[in-house]
Amino acid sequence: MSDASRCVVVAGAGGFIGGHLVGALRGAGAPAVRAVDAKPVDEWQQIHAGAENIQRDLAEKDACYDVCDGAVAVYNLACDMGGMGFIELNKARCMLSVLINTHLLLAARDRGVERYFFGSSACVYAAEKQASAEVAPLREDDAYPAMPEDGYGWEKLFDERMCRHFSEDFGLETRVARYHNVYGPWGTWTGGREKAPAAICRKVAEAKLSGSGEIEVWGVGNQTRSFTYIDDCTTGTLRLMESNIREPLNVGSDQLVTINQLIDIVESIAGIRVRRNYLLDAPLGVRGRNSDNTRIRELLGWAPCTRLEKGLEPTYRWIHDRVAAAIPTAVS
Numbered sequence: 001m002s003d004a005s006r007c008v009v010v011a012g013a014g015g016f017i018g019g020h021l022v023g024a025l026r027g028a029g030a031p032a033v034r035a036v037d038a039k040p041v042d043e044w045q046q047i048h049a050g051a052e053n054i055q056r057d058l059a060e061k062d063a064c065y066d067v068c069d070g071a072v073a074v075y076n077l078a079c080d081m082g083g084m085g086f087i088e089l090n091k092a093r094c095m096l097s098v099l100i101n102t103h104l105l106l107a108a109r110d111r112g113v114e115r116y117f118f119g120s121s122a123c124v125y126a127a128e129k130q131a132s133a134e135v136a137p138l139r140e141d142d143a144y145p146a147m148p149e150d151g152y153g154w155e156k157l158f159d160e161r162m163c164r165h166f167s168e169d170f171g172l173e174t175r176v177a178r179y180h181n182v183y184g185p186w187g188t189w190t191g192g193r194e195k196a197p198a199a200i201c202r203k204v205a206e207a208k209l210s211g212s213g214e215i216e217v218w219g220v221g222n223q224t225r226s227f228t229y230i231d232d233c234t235t236g237t238l239r240l241m242e243s244n245i246r247e248p249l250n251v252g253s254d255q256l257v258t259i260n261q262l263i264d265i266v267e268s269i270a271g272i273r274v275r276r277n278y279l280l281d282a283p284l285g286v287r288g289r290n291s292d293n294t295r296i297r298e299l300l301g302w303a304p305c306t307r308l309e310k311g312l313e314p315t316y317r318w319i320h321d322r323v324a325a326a327i328p329t330a331v332s
Contacts, residue, residue: 007032009071010051011058011104012078014039016187017119017179017233019046021075024234026050036067037078045186059099061106068107073241076104077119081152086193087123088283091151101159105166115173117241118163120248122180123153127286135224135288137256140178140248140295149286160248167246175240180252180291184230184311185318196259197227201316204266205323207274214275218282221260226253226290229311232304236296245299252291253304265309269316 008030012018014037022035026048033051037044041053056063058078068074079097081087087094101118108116125138126147148157163174183197190202203215228251236251257265260276267273293303 006070006072007034007052009034009036009067009074011036011067011074011076011100012119013037013051013053014041014044015077016045016184017182017230017237018075018077019044019048019186020184020230020234021077021237022046022048022051024238028238034067034071045188058104059096061103064100064103064107065111068104068111068113071108071111071113073115073117074104074108074113075117075119075237075241076101078104079119079155081193087149087152094152095155097155098158098162101162105162105172109166109170109172113172115175115241116163116166117175117177117237118159119237120156120160120176120178121153122178122250122252122289122291123149124157124160124178125153125289130286130289132287135256135286135290137254137290137292138250139292140250143248164246174246175243176248177237177240177251178248179228179233180250180289181225181227182230182233183227184233184315187230187315189319189322196225196262197312197315198319200259200263200266201312201319202323204263204270204272204274205316205320206327208270208272209320209324209327213272214277215263217259217263217276217278219259219280220278221263221276222258223286224256224258224288224290225262226256227262227308227311228253228291228304229306229308231311232306236300236302236304239300239302243300249296249299250291250293251296251304252293253306253308254291254293255308256288256290257308262308265312266316268309269313270320 013035035051038057167174188194189198
């Protein structure tokens with residue numbers, strides 16, 4: 001990966017993690033970064049002037065071969081996804097993302113790519129291991145026997161196996177990270193695809209700026225999650241890609257909180273207390289999910305370490321400013 005005449009491809013660069021990863025690669029001195037997304041470039045969440053920014057639909061095989069031409073490494077973060085409300089109602093759309101990974105793997109093999117990264121998800125873990133709010137942290141071995149999240153989780157688990165077998169059968173060096181609920185500035189914060197931290201930040205900001213003083217909460221707020229700050233996500237991605245670890249690794253925070261505790265933290269940052277209207281028939285996902293970071297510490301000597309309280313501070317401020325811009329009469 002040291003040949004300066006070749007480039008690094010980031011698929012899904014117009015999205016949240018992809019946009020941050022392009023910035024991290026540029027900051028780390030990558031000689032050339034080819035950023036690719038199906039969305040028009042002016043709709044990307046971040047645009048890095050130093051990168052080659054390309055609009056192509058990577059579900060199409062020819063597009064994958066084109067963008068992998070001259071590439072030394074590929075980071076595949078491209079998929080159709082969102083928060084729980086989206087993935088529970090769009091299972092087929094989520095599973096169609098297998099086309100992207102399949103075609104990119106074929107192109108990487110045939111174009112002489114040296115290393116290939118796939119961004120997987122904690123949704124690969126069996127629901128029965130996440131049936132309680134007091135869930136045991138999920139170990140990498142807990143993905144089998146397989147019973148992942150329907151739709152999105154099956155797509156991720158299938159694509160993990162594709163990476164494994166391309167490594168075994170064709171010698172392509174593949175790396176897989178299982179991301180756990182990544183959040184931070186520049187993430188989706190409205191429109192139905194946002195995840196819990198962004199949704200709560202937006203709701204609290206709206207309650208403060210509009211003066212309503214209340215928010216809606218899906219469920220009763222006692223479901224648990226761990227949330228991973230974007231800087232930890234990109235650091236873990238780069239460390240894993242440069243390592244010799246071929247097995248999937250958790251890249252996630254192990255700080256477990258309830259949704260009500262998440263709201264408490266955002267309230268503290270915003271300087272407001274809100275009334276919580278609980279929607280008992282809203283999509284909830286699993287009851288509890290946390291990351292076991294034993295293996296990543298052993299193999300990489302590192303694990304995500306940003307406390308939720310610290311990561312939510314810039315996240316809330318970023319979302320607050322966008323909510324304020326959408327409410328012209330708001331007074332902060």
